[in-house]
Amino acid sequence: MNQRHHVIILGAGIAGVCCAREFVDRGFKVSLIESGPAAGVQGATAAGMGHIVVNDGDPEVLRLCLRGRELWRERLNEEETDQSYWRSGTLWMAEDDSQMEALKGALGRLQSAGVESELIEGERLFKVEPALARDLVGGLRIPHDGVVYAPKVTANLWNELEQVESYFHTAVVEIGDGWVQLANGSRLAGDAVIVATGISLLDHFTGAAGEWARQFPILPREGHLAITARGTRILGHHVVEAGYQKGAHQVSEEAVACAILPRPTDQLCLGSCRRPGRGGPVDAQLLQRIIDRCERFVPGVSSLPILRTWTGSRAATSDGKPLIGPMPGLKRTWLLGGFEGLGITQAPAAAELLCQRVLGEACILDPGAWDPARMRSAVVGRLHG
Amino acid sequence: MGDRVRIQVDGATIMVESGMTLAAAMMMSGLAAMRRSPGGDPRGVLCAMGSCHECRATVDGVRGVKTCMIEVKEGQKIERDQPLGLASLEAKIDRSIRTVEFDLAVIGAGPAGLAAACAAAELGRSVVIIDESIRPGGRIWSYRHEPPLAARSWLERARQAGVQRLQGYTVYRGQPGELEVAGVTDGNRVRVICHKIIVATGARERFLPFPGWTLPGVVGAGALQSLIKGGLDVRDRTLLVAGSGPLLLAVARLANESGARVTLAEQASFADRSGLAIPLLLSPSRWRPALNLWNALADVEKSSSSWVKEARGDGRVEEVVLRTPAGDRVMAVDGLAVGYGLIPESRVAAGLGCDLDESGAVRVDAHQQSSIPGILCAGELTGVAGNEAAIDEGLIAGIVAAGRNPQSRLLARVRRHRFWGQALESAHPLRDEVLQLATEDVIACRCEDVATGDLSGVTSFREARLIHRLGMGPCQGRVCESSPICQRLTGSDTIRPPWMVVPSGLSTRVSQVRDSE
Numbered sequence: 054m055n056q057r058h059h060v061i062i063l064g065a066g067i068a069g070v071c072c073a074r075e076f077v078d079r080g081f082k083v084s085l086i087e088s089g090p091a092a093g094v095q096g097a098t099a100a101g102m103g104h105i106v107v108n109d110g111d112p113e114v115l116r117l118c119l120r121g122r123e124l125w126r127e128r129l130n131e132e133e134t135d136q137s138y139w140r141s142g143t144l145w146m147a148e149d150d151s152q153m154e155a156l157k158g159a160l161g162r163l164q165s166a167g168v169e170s171e172l173i174e175g176e177r178l179f180k181v182e183p184a185l186a187r188d189l190v191g192g193l194r195i196p197h198d199g200v201v202y203a204p205k206v207t208a209n210l211w212n213e214l215e216q217v218e219s220y221f222h223t224a225v226v227e228i229g230d231g232w233v234q235l236a237n238g239s240r241l242a243g244d245a246v247i248v249a250t251g252i253s254l255l256d257h258f259t260g261a262a263g264e265w266a267r268q269f270p271i272l273p274r275e276g277h278l279a280i281t282a283r284g285t286r287i288l289g290h291h292v293v294e295a296g297y298q299k300g301a302h303q304v305s306e307e308a309v310a311c312a313i314l315p316r317p318t319d320q321l322c323l324g325s326c327r328r329p330g331r332g333g334p335v336d337a338q339l340l341q342r343i344i345d346r347c348e349r350f351v352p353g354v355s356s357l358p359i360l361r362t363w364t365g366s367r368a369a370t371s372d373g374k375p376l377i378g379p380m381p382g383l384k385r386t387w388l389l390g391g392f393e394g395l396g397i398t399q400a401p402a403a404a405e406l407l408c409q410r411v412l413g414e415a416c417i418l419d420p421g422a423w424d425p426a427r428m429r430s431a432v433v434g435r436l437h438g
Numbered sequence: 439m440g441d442r443v444r445i446q447v448d449g450a451t452i453m454v455e456s457g458m459t460l461a462a463a464m465m466m467s468g469l470a471a472m473r474r475s476p477g478g479d480p481r482g483v484l485c486a487m488g489s490c491h492e493c494r495a496t497v498d499g500v501r502g503v504k505t506c507m508i509e510v511k512e513g514q515k516i517e518r519d520q521p522l523g524l525a526s527l528e529a530k531i532d533r534s535i536r537t538v539e540f541d542l543a544v545i546g547a548g549p550a551g552l553a554a555a556c557a558a559a560e561l562g563r564s565v566v567i568i569d570e571s572i573r574p575g576g577r578i579w580s581y582r583h584e585p586p587l588a589a590r591s592w593l594e595r596a597r598q599a600g601v602q603r604l605q606g607y608t609v610y611r612g613q614p615g616e617l618e619v620a621g622v623t624d625g626n627r628v629r630v631i632c633h634k635i636i637v638a639t640g641a642r643e644r645f646l647p648f649p650g651w652t653l654p655g656v657v658g659a660g661a662l663q664s665l666i667k668g669g670l671d672v673r674d675r676t677l678l679v680a681g682s683g684p685l686l687l688a689v690a691r692l693a694n695e696s697g698a699r700v701t702l703a704e705q706a707s708f709a710d711r712s713g714l715a716i717p718l719l720l721s722p723s724r725w726r727p728a729l730n731l732w733n734a735l736a737d738v739e740k741s742s743s744s745w746v747k748e749a750r751g752d753g754r755v756e757e758v759v760l761r762t763p764a765g766d767r768v769m770a771v772d773g774l775a776v777g778y779g780l781i782p783e784s785r786v787a788a789g790l791g792c793d794l795d796e797s798g799a800v801r802v803d804a805h806q807q808s809s810i811p812g813i814l815c816a817g818e819l820t821g822v823a824g825n826e827a828a829i830d831e832g833l834i835a836g837i838v839a840a841g842r843n844p845q846s847r848l849l850a851r852v853r854r855h856r857f858w859g860q861a862l863e864s865a866h867p868l869r870d871e872v873l874q875l876a877t878e879d880v881i882a883c884r885c886e887d888v889a890t891g892d893l894s895g896v897t898s899f900r901e902a903r904l905i906h907r908l909g910m911g912p913c914q915g916r917v918c919e920s921s922p923i924c925q926r927l928t929g930s931d932t933i934r935p936p937w938m939v940v941p942s943g944l945s946t947r948v949s950q951v952r953d954s955e
């Protein structure tokens with residue numbers, strides 16, 4: 054492909070917009086198609102917490118997160134505003150010795166990947182975060198993790214893009230090899246079609262691609278969040294319970310965990326939970342359990358005034374890893390999604406990688422780990438024990 | 439009456455008259471600025487009825503208390519706008535929740551809610567009224583010492599019929615069959631289990647932004663009325679009452695009778711309002727009140743086709759630029775009260791799932807039934823038509839909720855009231871000049887300091903909220919949604935709990951107490 058070629062990106066969430074930026078930077082003609090009214094205001098990007106976190110669950114995932122974090126830190130300045138990267142750091146909290154052991158394991162993995170991190174034990178935990186419950190045994194601190202306010206950052210990124218043809222209020226109804234059919238009846242064709250439609254990632258394929266999509270569907274996993282009024286600066290870090298990662302890997306059951314994100318506005322975002330669902334109305338009982346869980350780690354937090362509550366849905370794949378690469382069986386249509394709860398962190402890195410693959414450039418990260426075609430072998434692998 | 443109590447504001451002791459609302463007491467003591475906005479500007483009372491949250495402060499350790507909704511109390515400690523550290527986590531909030539059960543829960547103790555509760559209770563239903571204000575009576579019958587005559591008979595009827603009241607409680611979440619409410623002062627919780635619900639949450643004022651409207655001392659028109667009823671002494675103060683609609687007349691009258699020097703400015707033209715002559719002629723019951731009002735305002739300076747272009751002052755309003763047919767006039771004032779009519783307060787109903795019409799009023803049938811079975815609505819949230827309409831709609835809703843059929847005479851009366859409401863509305867069309875006062879740098883969203891110019895090019899509510907933070911503060915959009923810049927946005931916010939921000943989060947623990955009445 055060369056600069057005269059046309060790239061069509063579906064979905065103006067954080068992934069689609071990051072991807073548009075990659076192609077625009079290289080001088081391509083880009084069209085962005087979004088069913089919502091603007092960039093970053095619909096889908097998971099509008100609902101996410103915005104924690105930029107290096108997750109150590111798997112070495113590949115760790116690398117993708119790390120590259121994402123690096124790019125955010127490069128692209129945004131580090132100030133305490135909604136437009137920037139606020140380097141608040143993550144503090145994983147351990148309730149007991151076995152969790153502390155698990156955090157030690159994580160520390161080893163992070164450090165061998167070159168991620169600055171430290172274990173905090175005993176009383177020092179309460180020097181670092183005086184608001185925490187006194188019976189916690191320790192924590193793992195990752196100082197360069199941070200916060201971005203995803204809708205605003207996505208909107209700003211979009212604003213900076215020159216020469217992108219954006220079609221808002223425009224829904225895609227069918228996707229083929231290098232073409233898309235729009236709800237308004239028109240059909241667009243391009244040299245590359247990049248699908249970044251969040252939980253709808255695989256909804257619009259037909260034929261053989263459609264069959265593949267039905268075999269490895271996106272599993273929507275709903276989360277609930279609440280935000281407090283301004284004026285409560287009681288936490289410096291994003292505090293997360295160590296058990297959170299465990300919950301994050303169960304696809305089908307309901308899991309509630311304490312994750313409290315301080316925002317530069319002096320508000321606290323309280324979460325979170327996972328259960329199958331596309332982001333319906335707020336479930337009062339579930340919200341209650343989340344707030345109670347937060348109260349267990351930060352006593353008193355449940356009595357702060359809550360301004361708003363909302364739900365959102367994460368797009369999970371059956372192996373829990375994103376799909377970044379060609380749609381199996383198609384030559385000109387590519388997937389960029391399936392980020393589950395890490396898409397804000399990973400979006401810039403995933404977009405970079407996809408763009409490098411589409412253009413046949415050298416890839417900074419190993420593309421094989423994310424290739425959608427792996428799904429077939431994953432199932433085969435499982436069948437063979 | 440006349441007793442004094444000591445309260446402490448930011449550590450300084452001040453003496454105030456007992457029975458006053460805290461907001462009125464603070465304003466009387468020269469503390470019109472109650473908080474600072476995110477951008478650092480001083481802010482004070484705007485609505486004085488609990489919807490804008492501009493008057494909030496930390497009271498006795500509880501954050502985010504609306505000072506216009508509580509009464510002063512000996513020894514009360516008020517902290518204004520402290521960024522709260524760890525200490526805020528230690529507030530003694532009782533998060534246990536008590537459960538009560540009734541046949542019918544009525545939300546709002548204004549004319550509509552009181553009438554509804556009486557009608558249903560007199561037909562043998564067990565009824566609870568939940569109301570956020572300090573005392574029952576809603577907007578028109580609010581009082582400090584003695585309820586007005588009209589309210590007294592309803593309150594007496596309610597007492598005799600065994601209507602229970604949760605006064606000073608906000609409904610903030612629920613579903614058909616169950617409501618959760620929180621105390622305004624302490625955030626204490628009650629869960630109300632009920633077979634039916636009548637929502638009678640009334641109306642709030644429409645505010646239109648103009649240069650200087652965020653200065654402390656610029657309040658709503660109805661807000662001035664509430665403040666005076668809440669104890670604010672306006673003797674010998676120079677006040678401008680401006681905006682639009684019949685409420686201005688009632689407010690100007692009260693301020694005048696309370697000893698203020700009042701000027702009244704209505705943006706509608708005399709010609710517009712003369713359209714009321716025929717509906718008024720057809721409605722003899724309104725002749726005497728109209729005449730009384732006219733006489734009471736005899737010595738008040740009045741002008742039509744006049745509106746406030748700008749308020750100026752250093753830290754509080756000091757002068758106002760009034761546009762009159764004779765040109766701009768700069769007036770020195772002690773206070774400015776400006777409101778542009780009323781809009782239905784339909785959030786609770788919407789949260790319960792009821793359909794709204796384009797104006798934001800709840801859609802009801804002739805029996806006041808909403809689109810959700812078991813949920814009825816009465817009063818101004820179904821369309822602004824005055825307190826007689828509210829009473830009659832309340833009676834119908836109460837009778838229907840009790841499983842009876844309302845008399846056709848009553849139904850016909852409501853139709854007439856609605857006609858009068860529409861006549862009032864069309865006699866006060868908003869002029870373009872007023873809608874254009876919100877220039878680029880005028881704040882549209884007071885909670886989050888979003889300027890009108892920040893929203894240029896924005897087309898949807900989602901974008902305005904998520905990207906520019908419009909309506910993301912504690913008023914939840916109640917103030918900014920009526921501003922002209924928002925009128926052109928597409929879409930709307932989904933109503934999610936909390937329907938109203940309450941001082942103490944959302945957490946509730948079910949305690950063992952389960953006392954049903």
Ligand SMILES: Cc1cc2nc3c(=O)[nH]c(=O)nc-3n(C[C@H](O)[C@H](O)[C@H](O)COP(=O)(O)OP(=O)(O)OC[C@H]3O[C@@H](n4cnc5c(N)ncnc54)[C@H](O)[C@@H]3O)c2cc1C
Nearest residue numbers: 064066068088096097098101102104225251276396397398
């Ligand atoms: C509760 C919650 C908390 C989270 N917290 C974090 C966190 O702290 N850190 C983190 O890194 N990640 C977090 N995430 C995950 C993160 O939000 C997502 O992974 C990320 O936003 C995904 O971005 P996206 O662009 O792939 O998808 P989306 O943001 O969903 O964007 C997809 C876009 O495609 C559009 N679209 C869909 N279908 C069509 C169609 N047919 N036609 C046209 N347009 C269409 C949608 O309108 C939408 O705008 C969280 C997610 C949730 C739900």
Ligand SMILES: Cc1cc2nc3c(=O)[nH]c(=O)nc-3n(C[C@H](O)[C@H](O)[C@H](O)COP(=O)(O)OP(=O)(O)OC[C@H]3O[C@@H](n4cnc5c(N)ncnc54)[C@H](O)[C@@H]3O)c2cc1C
Nearest residue numbers: 546548549550569570576577609639640660817818825828
């Ligand atoms: C500020 C103001 C001043 C007014 N002054 C006059 C006047 O002087 N003369 C006149 O004729 N008309 C006046 N009106 C018009 C007035 O609204 C009607 O005349 C009449 O009072 C409407 O009755 P209602 O029962 O529908 O509602 P209201 O009287 O408004 O009563 C509604 C009640 O519901 C309560 N409420 C609302 N939300 C909640 C919640 N979430 N939880 C618990 N309680 C809640 C409120 O606290 C209020 O007490 C005024 C209106 C306003 C807004």
Ligand code: FES
Nearest residue numbers: 486488490491506
């Ligand atoms: S002034 Fe108290 S809430 Fe508006």
